[in-house]
Amino acid sequence: MEFRKNDILTLDIEDCGVDGEGIGKADGFTVFVKDAVIGDRIKAKIIKAKKNYGYGRLMEVITPSPYRVKPACSIARQCGGCQLQALSYEQQLKFKEKKVRGHLERIGGFQNLDMEPIMGMEAPYHYRNKAQFPVGKNKDGKIITGFYAGRTHSIIDNRECILGVKQNKEVLDRVIGHMEKYHVQPYDEATGKGLVRHIMIRYGFHTDEMMVCLILNGDKIPAEKALVESLCEIPEMTSITINVNKKRNNVILGDQLRLLWGQSYITDSIGDISYQISPLSFFQVNPIQTEKLYGKALEYAGLTGNETVWDLYCGIGTISLFLAQKAKFVRGVEIVPQAIDNARENAKLNGIENVEFFVGKAEEVLPREYEKNGVYADVIVVDPPRKGCDEVLLNTILKMKPERVVYVSCDSATLARDLKVLCAEDYELVRVSTTDMFPQGVHVEVVCCLHRVNS
Numbered sequence: 001m002e003f004r005k006n007d008i009l010t011l012d013i014e015d016c017g018v019d020g021e022g023i024g025k026a027d028g029f030t031v032f033v034k035d036a037v038i039g040d041r042i043k044a045k046i047i048k049a050k051k052n053y054g055y056g057r058l059m060e061v062i063t064p065s066p067y068r069v070k071p072a073c074s075i076a077r078q079c080g081g082c083q084l085q086a087l088s089y090e091q092q093l094k095f096k097e098k099k100v101r102g103h104l105e106r107i108g109g110f111q112n113l114d115m116e117p118i119m120g121m122e123a124p125y126h127y128r129n130k131a132q133f134p135v136g137k138n139k140d141g142k143i144i145t146g147f148y149a150g151r152t153h154s155i156i157d158n159r160e161c162i163l164g165v166k167q168n169k170e171v172l173d174r175v176i177g178h179m180e181k182y183h184v185q186p187y188d189e190a191t192g193k194g195l196v197r198h199i200m201i202r203y204g205f206h207t208d209e210m211m212v213c214l215i216l217n218g219d220k221i222p223a224e225k226a227l228v229e230s231l232c233e234i235p236e237m238t239s240i241t242i243n244v245n246k247k248r249n250n251v252i253l254g255d256q257l258r259l260l261w262g263q264s265y266i267t268d269s270i271g272d273i274s275y276q277i278s279p280l281s282f283f284q285v286n287p288i289q290t291e292k293l294y295g296k297a298l299e300y301a302g303l304t305g306n307e308t309v310w311d312l313y314c315g316i317g318t319i320s321l322f323l324a325q326k327a328k329f330v331r332g333v334e335i336v337p338q339a340i341d342n343a344r345e346n347a348k349l350n351g352i353e354n355v356e357f358f359v360g361k362a363e364e365v366l367p368r369e370y371e372k373n374g375v376y377a378d379v380i381v382v383d384p385p386r387k388g389c390d391e392v393l394l395n396t397i398l399k400m401k402p403e404r405v406v407y408v409s410c411d412s413a414t415l416a417r418d419l420k421v422l423c424a425e426d427y428e429l430v431r432v433s434t435t436d437m438f439p440q441g442v443h444v445e446v447v448c449c450l451h452r453v454n455s
Helices: 090-108 168-181 226-232 285-302 318-324 337-349 361-371 391-399 412-422
Strands: 008-016 022-026 031-033 040-047 053-063 131-136 143-148 155-157 196-203 210-214 236-244 256-261 266-270 273-277 307-312 329-335 354-357 379-382 404-409 427-435 445-452
Touching: 008 053, 008 412, 022 318, 022 412, 040 196, 040 354, 090 412, 090 427, 131 155, 131 168, 143 168, 168 196, 168 210, 168 226, 168 337, 210 256, 226 236, 266 285, 273 318, 273 337, 285 318, 285 379, 285 404, 285 427, 307 318, 307 361, 318 329, 318 337, 318 354, 329 337, 329 361, 337 354, 361 391, 391 412, 404 412, 412 445
Parallel strands: 031 053, 210 236, 307 329, 307 379, 329 354, 379 404
Antiparallel strands: 008 022, 008 040, 022 031, 040 053, 131 143, 131 196, 143 155, 196 210, 236 256, 266 273, 404 445, 427 445
16 A cells, blocks of 8 residues: 555554654554654654655554653653653663664674663753753744754744753843843844844853853844843853854854853863863763763773873863873873863863873874874773764774773764774674663763774
8 A cells, every 4th residue: 555645544653763753554654753652552644755664743642652651841742852751761761772772783783782771860850051042033023042843943932941950041031031121133044134043051060150151143242231230140150151153054153252251161070070161162961971971981991090091082071081080191182172272271170180182183183193103002982973983093993902992972873883893803892881861862872892802
């Protein structure tokens, strides 16, 4: 039977896709349905049809799954931020373990993996220490802020995201109130006009320090002094900055920063290490789970105090400084100059001297230092972006032959691809651990430990 767009189907949801969508079948035709949960019987409307599969919109839950729960957020379906709120947290964790295992088996070719139990959260809400709210107008011309609907740039009005800290709402209320009072226009992507693009808020979970950064399509906002006075009525306020981004693109932050009030950074800690975090810094958004993740990476590194370690894609030195507590010497590499400046400052802040940081691409710095200067490594730690490691970098790791490689990944598909290269001859995958860094969402962090088997 051939199915077409707008057909209505009754489906039993038997599986879950990597993006959290429910999967059902009708006469051999596979349908992916957002917001459907394993165990549901549903009615779905086909919105896109290919030869053997299609995509459907959930129209009705005929019989709810035993794993289905009522989302804690009233706009969970419209908002693109949380894909799994309708799934019980226990099942979310099982989904993520299955996702990682599936990628490692299908893409990496690893079989019979003895994965460690996933590290979940006791309270899987209000865990994000950073939020970036786009600003725009609704159909009535009212200024709104919130998050984009899935796969769009349409803003869903929401100032009380259940994943962020509760103080976010007061910041948003005050900034939007200021815009309304002084007739400040939000940025319009279609025309390139308007001033306020995003409101970024960062919060230190261990220090109660708060940062507000306004991303502007201009150099200043009207009545800056009044805005600062309003925001400073929030007790935790520590830093207020302006970020200038006049480019017509979807990149949130520009390169130019201007301090309006307070410090240019906030401070927070992971374990015993303190970090200064600027608006441009990369810092994991879930501090509770980050401590578990980095603790596992440190455990996998197996440091005794005699090792030389390379930390690739080191950011502001978060993992580097963790490792330096137990290593003889750590070298970190990061492409963003400001991040390396932060890393060096963070080393000073913590009195850590057995570290050195390099600015550049990991796939350029490591080969250069190895081939020209003869540097070596007992342990190499990589924590790349979603695209994974560059081929040149993987080949350099194989040439350097460290005793252990610790791979921290935010994308298990590219992780599996890279591990297949590393484990083709010289390395063995000995331990795998997953951490739920993003409850209610589909992403999961993985740490893998590789041991060298050939000298």
